[in-house]
Amino acid sequence: MDNQPLHILHSVFGYERFRGPQAEVIGALMAGGDALVLMPTGGGKSLCFQIPAIARPGTGIVVSPLIALMQDQVAALQQAGVRAEFLNSTLDAAQARAIEAQLLRGELDLLYVAPERLLLDRTLDLLARTKLALFAIDEAHCVSQWGHDFRPEYMQLSVLHERFPEVPRIALTATADAPTRREIVARLKLDAARVFISSFDRPNIRYRIGQTNAGAGSAREQLLRFIRDEHVGDAGIVYCLSRKRVDEVAAGLAAQGLDALPYHAGLGAEVRAANQSRFINEEGVVIVATIAFGMGIDKPNVRFVAHLNLPKSVEAYYQETGRAGRDGLPADAWMLYGLQDVITLRQMLERSESDDAHKRVERHKLDAMLGLCELTSCRRQALLAYFAETLPRPCGNCDTCLEAPETWDATVPAQKALSCVHRTGQRFGVNYLMDVLLGKDDERIKRFGHDSLSTFGIGTELGQQEWRGIFRQLIARGLLAVDLEGHGGLRLTDLSRSVLRGEERLWLRRDAKPEKTKKTKTARVARGPFTNETDQKLWDALRARRLEFAKKQGVPPYVVFHDATLAEMVARRPQTLSDLAHVSGVGERKLAAYGADFIAVIRARGGDGAEAEAATGTD
Secondary structure, three states: OOOHHHHHHHOOOOOOOOOOOOOHHHHHHHHHOOOOEOOOOOOOHHHHHHHHHHHHOOEEEEOOHHHHHHHHHHHHHHOOOOOOOEOOOOHHHHHHHHHHHHHHHHOOOEEEEHHHHHOOHHHHHHHHOEEEEEEEEHHHHHHOOOOOOOHHHHHHHHHHHOOOOOOOOEEEOOOOOOOHHHHHHHOOOOOOOEEEEEOOOOEEEEEEEOOOOOOHHHHHHHHHHHHHHHHOEEEEEOOOOOOHHHHHHHHHHHHOOHHHHHHHOOOHHHHHHHHHHHHHHHOOOOEEEEEOOOOOOOOOOOOEEEEEOOOOOHHHHHHHOOOOOOOOOOOEEEEEOOHHHHHHHHHHHOOOOOOOHHHHHHHHHHHHHHHOOOOOOOOHHHHHHHOOOOOOOOOEEEHHHOOOOEEEHHHHHHHHHHHHHHHOOOOHHHHHHHHHOOOOHHHHHHHHHOOOOOOOOOOOOOOHHHHHHHHHHHHHHOOOEOOOOOOEEEEOOOHHHHHHOOOOOOOOEOOOOOOOOOOOOOOOOOOOOOOOOHHHHHHHHHHHHHHHHHHOOOHEEEEEEEOOHHHHHHOOOOOOOHHHHOOOOOHHHHHHHHHHHHHHHHHHOOOOOOOOOOOOOOO
């Protein structure tokens, strides 16, 4: 019937209405058509295939790239009363056979499968004997050879169209620029698919990008101050470029009393699994990781994502920051980067074994990322423009909107820096060039005879940090290039000529000077999204009750209820099951399982002056 998807949305998932293009996407699949869906993280992509899989005859097969992701989604679906299972390497042979038997008997609404397992002849033969509702290919950007999440198996998923041409398919991703979208369509044979592109904007995320300040450990100190000032007790992800730095940062945060854990490919599988499990199942854990962590994480209440190194592309930055605030509540995307990041990434790119075409694409992506970092206008407008989306006015929720950066006419200092590069032979690194400009008494400078150059000592009006910022921005703007030999030497580019000749004025950002980190191990008590003390106490009580249920069932707390659902309970103070049924995220199954307990908590905290009692009535 026409309203079946809407009825499922309300009765199973507890939402009153569809968001954005969800209804259209579901309609296309219900009619037997294919779809390509681009929707930001937290935008409700999963419902686009979960609801038609439930509504259509047969079982929906979901291709998911990571075990953690499929396990989380299956646990959440089972909580909502949906007949969902997964097939992956965590199951023994008997468990796998039991699930396959359920599939053949038509007892499953959804089955999650890893692409490697799906492509086995045995699995394809099993599906050929099954009534299929649809195929959903999640994280479809993994098909792109140009992307940082490329999975070779995804390129073979066109077999689904070849073997099961009558079964509708939906490919979904939160991150795909126009070339990646074309690649998804071509490789998955989705030429006839309807394309649905939602806004890439995540208005609840505040974007903030700053510079790593000179001095050992300063990035860690800045990170510590950020967490202590704004996110004590919150779950967060900190990304670093190297495994060594992951270990150092995690140990440093832990030494300061934070619940911080490392995650990278160099750790044993058991350690990685244990740390990931703690992050998912506990409150307030900070995971420090390389980019190996994150794509399979469905935790909605990550309150911050921090980068201590520059990502390689805007797509990577958007995807990684998108892991914050999936529940729609306020979250931070906070990043520090410095000159060494720029040099390191340029060297890694040039020294890679990729062909010239691939390198050109990667250079373009890195340049776009550097441009986002160094701009002085609204970051969100620039971020969305990268994905061909226009934001008509500044967002008011990024650092450049909230506190406009200072710019200055750096033409003369830039000319001095460029001239120094030229006169020293275009083969030295930034630290050496700064020493020449500052007129340092250094044996190496004397040995090369650079103490007699006209650029020796002409930069004493600025300090080391200011010069470092100038060199960083000259490289970011393409006026200086990093050598290909791996020593970090700089050379002039054609773009530098107009500045050197005085034909172009150069305005640069003035880097902000850091505040000193307070040497204290005291921490504020973690707070929810409330300033009212009564609301805060109810919030804490609801989260405590949720944690009890989660521990008993061995599932993450957010599988019971999202933070956004608890926040709505605080705001609305439902007093009956009928009232609670109208809170977003409370479907029929969860209302029956948890409703009385959560109503009792609300009443016990003086929801409307009523005494705590069993809340089994509906009026």
